[in-house]
Amino acid sequence: MGAARNTRQKQMVYDALVRLDHPTATQVYACVHEEHPTVSRGTVFRVLSGFAESGQVRRVNLFGSDARYDHTLAPHAHGRCRVCGWVQDVFLPDFAAIAAGAASDGFCIEGCEVEFYGVCAACSEKQMRESANEA
Amino acid sequence: MGAARNTRQKQMVYDALVRLDHPTATQVYACVHEEHPTVSRGTVFRVLSGFAESGQVRRVNLFGSDARYDHTLAPHAHGRCRVCGWVQDVFLPDFAAIAAGAASDGFCIEGCEVEFYGVCAACSEKQMRESANEA
């Protein structure tokens, strides 16, 4: 196994990932493919998997959806809005401590993924406004 | 919309779910279908989705895998072994408090899913034994 090479495709995939806010692989493909129609689906999936494997990006599985990719490497959780589906980063100050403290039955914990779900601020306000109109 | 009906299929799907330990929908299908070949894929997926929607079971998305179903409704996290893939329940005493305390930016948290990943006790021992043999 040799060293990974830098290619235009990898750069484009990474740029799209940063720009797109927790996108799925398919969303990254759509974004890259729009400006560079010759870039193929296979390449985007391969590049994203490679990034995830090398730790360059994080692969996140959220509820009831496909795998998403996150360029923010610092440990953090996610808030997923039940209404609009938006994913918000949630930084927990004692994130590592929570993970470390949860070890039990000899399970050696190496990392931790957390997703909160609920309603984001924007959707809360919208719902409040709508129910005010009904009354 | 009428009330949900009790059918043999639903009972079979639920029984398989309890027996199988965090199975994917496809695993549930395989299990049910083996003893009752007439039960169809579509039914198993529909029944599991219905259970998840009604809150009768919990749908869990773990890293890099398909959706899994969990009949344990009490709030808990999961430990997923990097080596053998086994999923262990992890009960956190202050689970609700963690979720509640993490609210920020107006995100209204309704629930929380946590997955720890690492190596389970069995795989740790096995690896230790193997490295001892090499030395």
Add this chain to the structure above:
DNA sequence: CTATCTGCAAATAATTTGCATGTAC
């Protein structure tokens, strides 16, 4: 040069869906 990458298109695999029939209540 040559090991790695890429594009393409076809293959998998999970999940969903339309529709006619079956069945719980």
Add this chain to the structure above:
DNA sequence: GTACATGCAAATTATTTGCAGATAG
């Protein structure tokens, strides 16, 4: 009896893969 459920098979959707040609180092 009728509304909800099921079986079947075909359709979708996400992701993977084989292979020949392109290219980074």
